[in-house]
Structures are given as structure tokens and as C-alpha cells.
Amino acid sequence: MLSLEELNSLDGVSYFEENISDEDVKKTEKILQTLQVNIGKKCNLACKHCHVQAGPNRTELMSKDIMKDCLVVFKEQGFSILDITGGAPEMNPELMWFIEEATKIAKKVIVRTNLTILKEEEYKHLPEFYAKHKVELVCSLPYYTAKDTNRQRGEGVFEDCIDVLQKLNEIGYGRNPELILNMVYNPGGAFLPAPQASLEEQYKIKLKNQFDIDFNQLFTITNNPIGRFGGFLKRSNNLERYMDRLCSAFNPSALKGMMCRTQLSVSWDGSLYDCDFNQAVDLKVEGENSISMLKGKELSQRKIKFGNHCYACTAGAGSSCGGTTA
Structure with missing residues (x-):
């Protein structure tokens, strides 16, 4: 496994915050x-x-008690968007309760789904549940062809995704303006994504012509050199080359749009992070660093914790859970 310490100490890579x-x-x-x-x-x-x-x-699954803490802090601090992710969030048995309670206080509730989970018998009821509560869906579909998607995620994944997307369209997602269906593209290797607008156009044309699928937006997300992808880079001796690519593509215009500046990330155990990527490397926020500690307190402006993995969020057109930032 690749550690943040290794990323921060790579030869020839200046420390991110110095930019x-x-x-x-x-x-x-x-x-x-x-x-x-x-x-x-x-x-x-x-x-x-x-x-x-x-x-x-x-x-690892978040408990209902921690979800309750999240809802209390959400309301106290005046957040407007609850963004639910995983893993496959559907595999947490408290998801439906969490969504039902969240929709009472949030302007928008997002669920990030891999789509395939919704084909399994235990979770087939969830698309209708999502639609009833007007949950915005962000769906991972690495590419609009079976070959590229299955190479990244496993055999049969693309076909399952298409089946689920067609079902979501049937109940209104991507077609009813109240039921938002967005896609996520991740590159299949150690390279930056193509321009978001042009890739979105390709997705819409290909998916519509071949499968009669409609969706709202495509978000392109640069692969972050941590976790499973970081391990692949290290094993294949591509780490230095990929980091050089990210550093060379550093875009100062992407700094202000970094998602860590407008969000707070909560892990399954209630720990707090500046973003989902910091969560993956266990780089907790400064100050109060658990959701339970924030109850009844004012959330003050804080200094963000950075590392060299942050180059992925500022390369090219920038990258975030909501797509490009610059």
C-alpha cells in the first residue's frame, strides 16, 4: 500500500502547499x-x-447513532447538501432511514451508487425509494463501452449498469427535471481525463443511440494516487511518472474550487476530514475531529490539511466529486 508519507517525500515533487x-x-x-x-x-x-x-x-459500516449525530450537526451548522457515499452506500442497512430523515432538513440529498448493486434482489426496491424522496443520483460508469468499463470494474459490470440505467430512466431519472441522474467518469489508467464537456457529449450520444439512455451531467474525476490506484502505480513503477504528469498539469485556477473548501467529510466511524481523499489517507481535520464533538458547537473556519495527493484535484481542469473545478 502506498502511504501519504511516500507521496510527500518523492524526489522531484515539490510539496503541494508550496504552490x-x-x-x-x-x-x-x-x-x-x-x-x-x-x-x-x-x-x-x-x-x-x-x-x-x-x-x-x-x-466497516456507519452506525445509526453516528448517522443521528450527522443529522444534528447538519441542521445546527446550516449545511444544505447531504452527500452520501461508500463503498456501496446501499449495503448499509440504515440507508433508507438516513435518507428519510435527511430529506426533512436538506435542500438536496445525493447518493453515489455503482449501479450494479441495484440489480441484486436485496436492493431492487431502492430506485423507486430514491425517486419517491427525489434523491439525486451520482452513478459511476467509467466508460460508455463494455470493454473499457469491465476492464476497470469486472466482467459483466457494464451490462448490469446499462440495465439499471434503463430502469432509472423508466421511473423518470434523467428525464423528469426533479429526478437528477449524473454520471462519473474515471480514467482507466495513469492519465488525465479528457475535457468534461466533450466527454459528456460523447457519453450522451453513445448511450442514447445504443441504449436509449438519458442522463443530466457527466463529472470527470482524476484518479487520485492513493488507495488501490496508488498501490497499482507503485507496483507497476508508474508512480513517479504519474506524479510528474499531475505536477506538470498543476492549474492555479483550480485552487479556489477545491471541494475541501466548501465541505466537511465524515467517515463511517464519525471521524472528520477535509475531503474524501484525506479520509482515505486518514488525514483528519484540525481541531474537533469527530462528528459527535461538533454537536452544540459552532463550526469555525479552519485551515485545510494538504498533501501531495492534492495535485490530482488541481491538475488540468481540476477535479472534485462534482467534476471539474476550473
Whole structure:
């Protein structure tokens, strides 16, 4: 496994924070919009690019008590978006309760799904449940062809994703303006994604013409050199080359749009991080670093913790859970 210490000490790679001259950019915004909650690392897939190293053998799942703490802090601090992720969040048995309670207080509830989980008998009811509660779905589909998707995520994954997307379209997702269906593209290797707008156009044309599938937006996310992908880079002797690519593509215009500036990330055990990538390398926020510690307290502006993995969020057009940032 590749550690953050190794990334931060690579020869020829300047420490990321040295690129930031604006002290305000090193801090969060005064008012945060998104509480992103990872409710477990258990997943039915073990994707090659997964930075949290989720998979079928993981057992970590957020408890209902921690979810309650998240909802209390969400309301107290005036967050507007609850972004639920995993693992496969569907594999947490408290997901439906969490969504039902969250939709009472949040302007928007997002669930990040790998799609394939919704084909399994235990979870086939969830698309209708999502639609009833107007949950915004962010779906991982690494490419619009079977060959490229299955190489990254496993045999048969693309076909299952298409079946689920067609089902989601049938109940209104991607077609009813109240039921938002967004896609996520991750590169299949150690390279930067193509421009988001042009790739979105390709996805829409290919998926519509071949499968009659509609969706709202495509988000391109640069593979972060940590977790399972970081391990691949290290084993294949591609780490230095990939980091050089990220550093060479560093874009100062992407700094202000980094997702760590407008969100707070909560892990399955209630620990707090500046973002999902910091969560993957266990780089906790400064100050109060568990969700239970924030109850009844004012969330103050804080200094963000950086590492050389942050180059992935500022290369090219920038990268975040909501796509490009510059």
C-alpha cells in the first residue's frame, strides 16, 4: 500500500502547499455547503481505481447513532447538501432511514451508487425509494463501452449498469427535471481525463443511440494516487511518472474550487476530514475531529490539511466529486 508519507517525500515533487500563495485558499469558506458522509466501506465491487479500497470483504459500516449525530450537526451548522457515499452506500442497512430523515432538513440529498448493486434482489426496491424522496443520483460508469468499463470494474459490470440505467430512466431519472441522474467518469489508467464537456457529449450520444439512455451531467474525476490506484502505480513503477504528469498539469485556477473548501467529510466511524481523499489517507481535520464533538458547537473556519495527493484535484481542469473545478 502506498502511504501519504511516500507521496510527500518523492524526489522531484515539490510539496503541494508550496504552490499556494493566497492564504485564504488554505482555509475553508466561512459557510460550508456540503456534508459528505461515507456510510461504509463494504461494496459488491472492488474497482481498480477505488481510493477508499472498498470491497466485498470490508465490514466497516456507519452506525445509526453516528448517522443521528450527522443529522444534528447538519441542521445546527446550516449545511444544505447531504452527500452520501461508500463503498456501496446501499449495503448499509440504515440507508433508507438516513435518507428519510435527511430529506426533512436538506435542500438536496445525493447518493453515489455503482449501479450494479441495484440489480441484486436485496436492493431492487431502492430506485423507486430514491425517486419517491427525489434523491439525486451520482452513478459511476467509467466508460460508455463494455470493454473499457469491465476492464476497470469486472466482467459483466457494464451490462448490469446499462440495465439499471434503463430502469432509472423508466421511473423518470434523467428525464423528469426533479429526478437528477449524473454520471462519473474515471480514467482507466495513469492519465488525465479528457475535457468534461466533450466527454459528456460523447457519453450522451453513445448511450442514447445504443441504449436509449438519458442522463443530466457527466463529472470527470482524476484518479487520485492513493488507495488501490496508488498501490497499482507503485507496483507497476508508474508512480513517479504519474506524479510528474499531475505536477506538470498543476492549474492555479483550480485552487479556489477545491471541494475541501466548501465541505466537511465524515467517515463511517464519525471521524472528520477535509475531503474524501484525506479520509482515505486518514488525514483528519484540525481541531474537533469527530462528528459527535461538533454537536452544540459552532463550526469555525479552519485551515485545510494538504498533501501531495492534492495535485490530482488541481491538475488540468481540476477535479472534485462534482467534476471539474476550473
